[in-house]
Amino acid sequence: MATTTQLLAARLQTAFDSVALGADPVLRRSDRADFQANGALALAKTLGESPRVIAERVLSAFDPSGIVREVELAGPGFLNLTLDTDFVMAQLEATSRDDRLLVPVTNHGTVVVDYSSPNVAKEMHAGHLRSTVIGDALVRLSAFSGATVIRENHLGDWGTPFGMLIEHLVDVGESAGVEALSVGDLDGFYRSARASFEASPTFQDRARARVVALQQGDVETLRLWTLLVDQSVAYFSTVYARLGVLLTAQDVMGESAYNDDLQHVVTDLDARGLLQISGGARCAFPPGFTNREGEPLPLIVQKSDGGFGYAATDLACIRDRVRRLHARQLLYVVGADQNQHLEMCFAVASMAGWLPEGSQAVHIGFGNMLGTDKKKFKTRSGDVVKLVDVLDEAMERATASLLERNPGSTEIEVAELARSVSIGSIKYADLSNERIKDYVFDYDRMLADRGNTGPYLMYAHARICSIFRKAQEQDVVAGPIMISAAAERDLALVLLQFPDAIASTLEDFQPSKLCTYLFELAQTFTTFYENCPVLVAADPSERSSRLALCGVVRSTLATGLSLLGMDAPEQM
Ligand code: ARG
Numbered sequence: 001m002a003t004t005t006q007l008l009a010a011r012l013q014t015a016f017d018s019v020a021l022g023a024d025p026v027l028r029r030s031d032r033a034d035f036q037a038n039g040a041l042a043l044a045k046t047l048g049e050s051p052r053v054i055a056e057r058v059l060s061a062f063d064p065s066g067i068v069r070e071v072e073l074a075g076p077g078f079l080n081l082t083l084d085t086d087f088v089m090a091q092l093e094a095t096s097r098d099d100r101l102l103v104p105v106t107n108h109g110t111v112v113v114d115y116s117s118p119n120v121a122k123e124m125h126a127g128h129l130r131s132t133v134i135g136d137a138l139v140r141l142s143a144f145s146g147a148t149v150i151r152e153n154h155l156g157d158w159g160t161p162f163g164m165l166i167e168h169l170v171d172v173g174e175s176a177g178v179e180a181l182s183v184g185d186l187d188g189f190y191r192s193a194r195a196s197f198e199a200s201p202t203f204q205d206r207a208r209a210r211v212v213a214l215q216q217g218d219v220e221t222l223r224l225w226t227l228l229v230d231q232s233v234a235y236f237s238t239v240y241a242r243l244g245v246l247l248t249a250q251d252v253m254g255e256s257a258y259n260d261d262l263q264h265v266v267t268d269l270d271a272r273g274l275l276q277i278s279g280g281a282r283c284a285f286p287p288g289f290t291n292r293e294g295e296p297l298p299l300i301v302q303k304s305d306g307g308f309g310y311a312a313t314d315l316a317c318i319r320d321r322v323r324r325l326h327a328r329q330l331l332y333v334v335g336a337d338q339n340q341h342l343e344m345c346f347a348v349a350s351m352a353g354w355l356p357e358g359s360q361a362v363h364i365g366f367g368n369m370l371g372t373d374k375k376k377f378k379t380r381s382g383d384v385v386k387l388v389d390v391l392d393e394a395m396e397r398a399t400a401s402l403l404e405r406n407p408g409s410t411e412i413e414v415a416e417l418a419r420s421v422s423i424g425s426i427k428y429a430d431l432s433n434e435r436i437k438d439y440v441f442d443y444d445r446m447l448a449d450r451g452n453t454g455p456y457l458m459y460a461h462a463r464i465c466s467i468f469r470k471a472q473e474q475d476v477v478a479g480p481i482m483i484s485a486a487a488e489r490d491l492a493l494v495l496l497q498f499p500d501a502i503a504s505t506l507e508d509f510q511p512s513k514l515c516t517y518l519f520e521l522a523q524t525f526t527t528f529y530e531n532c533p534v535l536v537a538a539d540p541s542e543r544s545s546r547l548a549l550c551g552v553v554r555s556t557l558a559t560g561l562s563l564l565g566m567d568a569p570e571q572m
Contacts, residue, residue: 164197284348422447
C-alpha cells in the first residue's frame with residue numbers, strides 16, 4: 001500500500017513527464033492548500049519558457065481523479081493541491097488497518113551502529129549519554145525501515161592507561177577493586193590510579209612493564225584486565241537497563257577485539273602504497289585534509305615506537321564491519337569533535353577498497369550537553385557529572401510532579417511511571433534538538449508537560465488511552481472514518497504524513513525531525529479534541545468515526561515514541 005505522498009508524487013511525475021522528461025517535482029506542505037508542488041521553475045530554465053506557462057501545461061496534463069479535489073496555479077509556477085477528502089479517508093482507513101501505519105520497508109541491507117562506547121574504568125559522561133540515546137533511536141528507526149541492525153559498543157578497553165589501572169587493582173586488592181567498580185565508582189578508581197602513577201616513579205615503572213605484559217598476552221595480566229573490563233561492562237549494563245536502551249553486554253565490540261587485525265591493516269595499506277613515513281610514524285595522507293597552513297594532514301596508523309594508534313583500530317573496524325558483517329551502512333554516533341578523525345579514516349578506508357561502492361560510512365556527530373549556565377555540563381565542584389546522578393535527579397523530580405498531580409498516590413505507586421517519564425524526558429530533550437548543535441540540559445524544561453517535551457507527548461498519548469477506556473464503558477466502538485469537520489481533516493492530513501516523517505528522519509539521521517512531527521501531531525490532536533467532541537458527539541456514527549481517528553493518533557504516537565526509545569504509558 002503506497003503512502004499518500006507517494007501516490008500524489010506519482011501523479012505529478014506523470015504530468016511533468018508529459019511536458020518534458022527529466023523534471024523532478026518537489027512536494028511541500030502548504031498553508032494555502034494541502035500541498036504545493038514545485039518543479040516548473042527548474043524546467044523553465046531548460047525549456048526556455050516561463051515557469052507559469054510550463055505549470056499551466058503540467059496542470060492540463062495532470063490527472064486528479066480519485067486523489068486531488070482542486071489544483072490551483074499559484075505564484076510564479078507553483079501548483080497548490082487540495083486532496084480529495086474521500087481519498088484522505090481511504091488512506092486513513094488503510095493506515096488504521098496497517099501495523100506499520102503505511103511506513104514502507106525501504107532498507108534491505110545491514111546497518112552497523114557504533115554507539116555509546118564508554119571507556120573501561122572511567123565514568124560515562126554527557127557525551128556518552130548523547131551517543132547512547134541518539135544511537136538507540138537510530139537502531140530502532142533503522143530496524144523499522146527493514147534493515148538488519150547490528151549494535152556495536154566500541155568500548156575503550158585497550159591502551160597505555162591499562163598498565164596503570166591494572167597495577168592499581170593489584171595494589172588495592174582484587175575484591176576491593178571489583179567492589180569499587182561494581183558500585184559505579186569508576187572515576188574514583190581511575191583517579192586513584194592516576195594519583196599513584198603521578199606520585200611514584202616505581203609505580204610508573206610497574207605500569208609500563210604491565211602495558212608490555214598486556215600486549216604480549218601474559219596470562220595473569222590478561223586475567224586482571226578481563227576483570228576490569230567485565231566489571232565495567234556489568235556496570236554499564238545497569239545504566240543501559242535504566243535508560244531502557246537496547247544495548248547489552250553482547251554488543252560489546254571493544255577496541256581490543258581488533259588487536260590481531262592491526263598489523264594486517266598496516267601491511268595492506270603499505271602494499272597499496274598508501275603509507276608514508278613521516279616523523280618516524282607510518283601515516284596515510286587522504287587527499288583533501290589539510291592543516292591551517294594548508295599542509296596535508298597525516299592519519300597516523302602506526303606510531304614511531306611500533307604502537308598502533310586509534311586510527312588503526314578504526315580502520316580495522318571498518319574492514320571488519322564490511323567483510324565479516326556485510327554492512328552497507330556504518331553509522332558512527334560519536335561527538336562532533338571526532339569528525340575529522342572519522343572522516344579521515346573513512347577516506348583512507350575507501351582508498352584501500354574497504355568501503356566498496358554501495359556501502360556508506362556516516363559520522364552521526366553531535367554537539368555538547370551544556371548546563372543551564374550555557375557552559376559545559378559539570379557538577380558544582382567542576383567534576384564530570386555521573387550519568388546515574390542525572391537519572392536519579394530526573395527521577396526525583398518526576399516523582400514529585402506526579403505526586404502533585406495525583407495527590408492520593410504514594411511514591412511506590414508512581415515509581416514505574418516516574419521512571420518512564422524521567423527517562424522519556426531526558427531522551428526527548430536530547431533527540432528533539434538538532435543533534436549537531438549544543439543543547440542546554442534543563443530539568444525544569446525537559447520535565448514540563450507543556451511545550452515540545454517528552455511529557456507533553458506522553459500525556460497526549462495517555463489522554464487518548466483514557467478516551468478508549470471511557471469508550472469501552474459506554475460501549476462505543478471505533479467505526480469507519482468519516483471526515484467532515486476541518487479539525488478532523490487537518491488531523492487526518494498530519495497522520496498521513498507519518499511515513500514521510502520517518503523517511504526524512506532516516507535520510508539525514510536526524511531524530512529531531514520525528515520529534516517535530518510528533519509534536520505537531522499532538523498539537524493538532526489537541527485542536528481536534530477541543531473542537532470535535534468524541535464520546536459526546538451527537539451522532540453514533542460520528543462518535544465511532546472520531547474514536548477511530550483517535551485510534552490512529554494513539555498508534556502513531558505510540559510507534560513514534562517507541563522509535564525514539566521512549567515509553568508510552570496508558571495512564572499518567
Ligand atoms: N571511546 C571513545 C570515547 O569515549 C569513543 C569511541 C567512538 N567510536 C569509534 N569508533 N571511534 O571518546
